Amino acid sequence: MADPFQTFTSRLIPLPAENVDTDQIIPARYLKTTAKAGLAEGLFRDWRFAEDGSLLQPPFVLDQPGMAGRQILLAGNNFGGGSSREHAPWALTSWGIRAILSTSFADIFRSNALKNGLLPIVVEPERHRQLFELAAANPDAQATVNLESQVVHLPGDEDLPFEVDPFAKVMLLAGTDELGYLLRREGEIGAWEAAHPARVDTTARATPS
Amino acid sequence: MTRPRTLFEKIWDDHVVAEEPGAPTVLAVDLHLIHEVTSPQAFTGLRNRGLSVRRPGQTVATADHSVPTHPRNLPILDAMAATQLAQLDTNCLEFGIPIHGMGSPDQGIVHVIGPQLGLTQPGMTIVCGDSHTSTHGAFGALAFGIGTSEVEMVLATQCLLQRRPHTYEVRVDGRLAPGVSAKDIILALIARIGVGGGTGHVFEYRGEAIRALTMEQRMTICNMSIEGGARAGLIAPDDATFQYLEGRPHAPQGAAWIEAVSRWRTLPSDDGATFDRSITIDASALEPMVTYGTNPGMGIPITSVVPSPDAQADPGQRRALERALEYMDLQPGQTILGQKIDVVFIGSCTNGRISDLRLAASVLRDRRVADGVRVMVVPGSDEVKREAEREGLAEVFRAAGAEWREAGCSMCIAMNGDQLAPGQYAISTSNRNFEGRQGKGGRTFLASPLTAAASAIAGVISDPRRLPGIEAIAPVGGR
Numbered sequence: 271m272a273d274p275f276q277t278f279t280s281r282l283i284p285l286p287a288e289n290v291d292t293d294q295i296i297p298a299r300y301l302k303t304t305a306k307a308g309l310a311e312g313l314f315r316d317w318r319f320a321e322d323g324s325l326l327q328p329p330f331v332l333d334q335p336g337m338a339g340r341q342i343l344l345a346g347n348n349f350g351g352g353s354s355r356e357h358a359p360w361a362l363t364s365w366g367i368r369a370i371l372s373t374s375f376a377d378i379f380r381s382n383a384l385k386n387g388l389l390p391i392v393v394e395p396e397r398h399r400q401l402f403e404l405a406a407a408n409p410d411a412q413a414t415v416n417l418e419s420q421v422v423h424l425p426g427d428e429d430l431p432f433e434v435d436p437f438a439k440v441m442l443l444a445g446t447d448e449l450g451y452l453l454r455r456e457g458e459i460g461a462w463e464a465a466h467p468a469r470v471d472t473t474a475r476a477t478p479s
Numbered sequence: 480m481t482r483p484r485t486l487f488e489k490i491w492d493d494h495v496v497a498e499e500p501g502a503p504t505v506l507a508v509d510l511h512l513i514h515e516v517t518s519p520q521a522f523t524g525l526r527n528r529g530l531s532v533r534r535p536g537q538t539v540a541t542a543d544h545s546v547p548t549h550p551r552n553l554p555i556l557d558a559m560a561a562t563q564l565a566q567l568d569t570n571c572l573e574f575g576i577p578i579h580g581m582g583s584p585d586q587g588i589v590h591v592i593g594p595q596l597g598l599t600q601p602g603m604t605i606v607c608g609d610s611h612t613s614t615h616g617a618f619g620a621l622a623f624g625i626g627t628s629e630v631e632m633v634l635a636t637q638c639l640l641q642r643r644p645h646t647y648e649v650r651v652d653g654r655l656a657p658g659v660s661a662k663d664i665i666l667a668l669i670a671r672i673g674v675g676g677g678t679g680h681v682f683e684y685r686g687e688a689i690r691a692l693t694m695e696q697r698m699t700i701c702n703m704s705i706e707g708g709a710r711a712g713l714i715a716p717d718d719a720t721f722q723y724l725e726g727r728p729h730a731p732q733g734a735a736w737i738e739a740v741s742r743w744r745t746l747p748s749d750d751g752a753t754f755d756r757s758i759t760i761d762a763s764a765l766e767p768m769v770t771y772g773t774n775p776g777m778g779i780p781i782t783s784v785v786p787s788p789d790a791q792a793d794p795g796q797r798r799a800l801e802r803a804l805e806y807m808d809l810q811p812g813q814t815i816l817g818q819k820i821d822v823v824f825i826g827s828c829t830n831g832r833i834s835d836l837r838l839a840a841s842v843l844r845d846r847r848v849a850d851g852v853r854v855m856v857v858p859g860s861d862e863v864k865r866e867a868e869r870e871g872l873a874e875v876f877r878a879a880g881a882e883w884r885e886a887g888c889s890m891c892i893a894m895n896g897d898q899l900a901p902g903q904y905a906i907s908t909s910n911r912n913f914e915g916r917q918g919k920g921g922r923t924f925l926a927s928p929l930t931a932a933a934s935a936i937a938g939v940i941s942d943p944r945r946l947p948g949i950e951a952i953a954p955v956g957g958r
Contacts (some may be wrong), residue, residue, distance in 0.1 A: 356517070377644075448628070455638070472729070
């Protein structure tokens with residue numbers, strides 16, 4: 271469960287790579303943990319560090335001067351494809367990322383992000399290109415993410431409106447999670463189960479294998 | 480008359496528990512599969528809230544991602560993997576969930592054992608904290624991967640909150656030529672639509688070429704739906720489906736079987752049902768496919784050349800291709816045939832079933848793996864391993880100079896110590912060629928079992944259609 275999502279202002283972290291997959295966001299060898307905490311160490315690990323643990327040269331964007339503390343990732347097209355690992359948003363939020371701008375997000379990543387106080391913001395291709403131009407021309411440009419009014423406020427008094435699932439929005443703003451909502455549907459779940467006998471019983475074999 | 484519905488719509492409608500304005504659908508889950516990597520934090524969440532598992536009898540666990548594939552009597556050297564595996568045992572014991580862990584005769588990759596045990600059935604909703612859950616769609620089940628927060632929700636309520644996805648018809652007409660298989664169909668589809676092409680959609684694979692496939696070949700196709708960005712992939716159940724399932728340990732029996740089959744026969748998409756999107760592929764025009772880049776959409780017919788970044792109109796795609804070729808150390812315009820390989824991996828939830836091993840063995844029989852090439856054959860489950868040993872396939876692999884290993888995900892995800900060294904090239908029957916996927920700095924060519932086995936003999940990427948007797952080699956079994 272995440273803290274309530276509040277309006278915040280940050281500079282952008284430009285990462286123009288397309289189709290950034292979850293194996294890049296956090297390599298599989300970091301999935302052997304049984305906890306959620308501490309995954310920032312694995313974030314973009316193989317794009318940041320050499321075998322001996324030293325930073326690659328030139329450094330990956332996260333490790334360039336002035337990037338620490340930034341909370342908005344400006345990513346290339348189709349961010350977050352690949353595996354279902356929720357370790358990806360855990361690693362991103364653990365580093366400090368709270369919103370990602372891209373033209374599209376992979377379905378499972380988007381769903382996982384929304385459950386962890388990480389806002390995926392879909393931007394039209396033309397605006398997406400302009401954002402990268404802005405980040406290049408003015409690396410210290412500030413953006414304000416306002417989920418309540420569904421806009422990203424940009425320099426020059428420009429507002430970039432975005433769509434968000436209304437249910438996810440309520441959950442994010444309240445800092446609550448979907449399980450609470452499901453647990454309150456107990457009556458309907460019980461009624462459905464009464465009308466639909468279980469299709470399988472994993473505890474009992476019909477025949478020996 | 481009711482409106483004609485697709486297979487997807489029928490399954491979805493059948494599992495709607497509740498719908499409130501503004502909220503996603505509460506969708507019932509028939510079968511929840513669990514493994515060691517994406518479940519520990521979900522069980523921690525249950526404990527923190529004092530919740531129990533609502534339907535242990537619709538939940539089943541196995542250990543696959545972290546398990547070593549060396550002999551089972553050897554210790555697990557990786558302390559974190561050992562802890563994670565022990566945690567799964569503890570969690571299942573505490574919450575009453577059946578587990579097929581290491582040492583169980585039913586252990587195996589979660590997407591191999593579900594169908595093998597007859598747990599995967601038409602018309603069901605199936606979820607797992609694993610993106611390749613789409614595999615089970617081969618049976619006409621709506622099956623998709625979920626995150627760990629959702630694993631916790633399903634454990635606690637046997638339900639999920641889901642927005643209804645769009646539908647996407649993938650029509651595959653014609654017949655495959657000898658040496659071309661299901662893996663080549665799915666790699667060709669993803670090469671056409673890209674890794675984000677199916678985002679927000681559920682595929683339904685249809686057409687003559689799909690109907691002609693065995694169940695195990697259908698699983699290979701549905702498995703990689705996620706690599707095309709789709710949440711799930713479906714194939715309508717038919718006689719091949721029922722024949723595969725009949726008599727499996729968890730399949731219905733007797734009168735219940737007859738009732739189930741008649742229910743399953745109503746599932747296929749109605750005549751006149753419409754899809755949100757559609758694409759057609761001509762199976763008869765397909766060659767064996769192989770990837771050259773760092774995502775599954777970067778695939779080409781095996782006789783083609785590596786594409787040139789200069790030919791890409793879009794600057795983003797040009798940069799992506801440049802980066803991929805730099806990582807792979809390949810040159811634009813070079814042929815992919817003849818490309819040197821160091822490792823061959825035959826296994827995974829994509830191509831680690833008995834019929835895949837039969838195909839690979841049919842190529843390797845009475846032949847030798849090329850000098851300097853390491854070939855790992857990793858069965859998808861303990862049952863697949865036993866069957867391959869019964870049939871003498873294990874002996875074929877060993878005699879050819881390949882390693883015959885224990886069941887698990889192994890070098891598909893390289894979490895268990897089975898991995899490439901930096902710079903090595905592998906041809907792999909698995910599903911992902913992302914940077915570092917099979918080991919940091921490793922380079923992956925995705926291909927079919929036939930192509931992988933043909934390449935193992937030659938030591939370079941090779942066209943299985945050039946093998947003598949290839950016309951007689953066809954997928955066998957998986958019923």
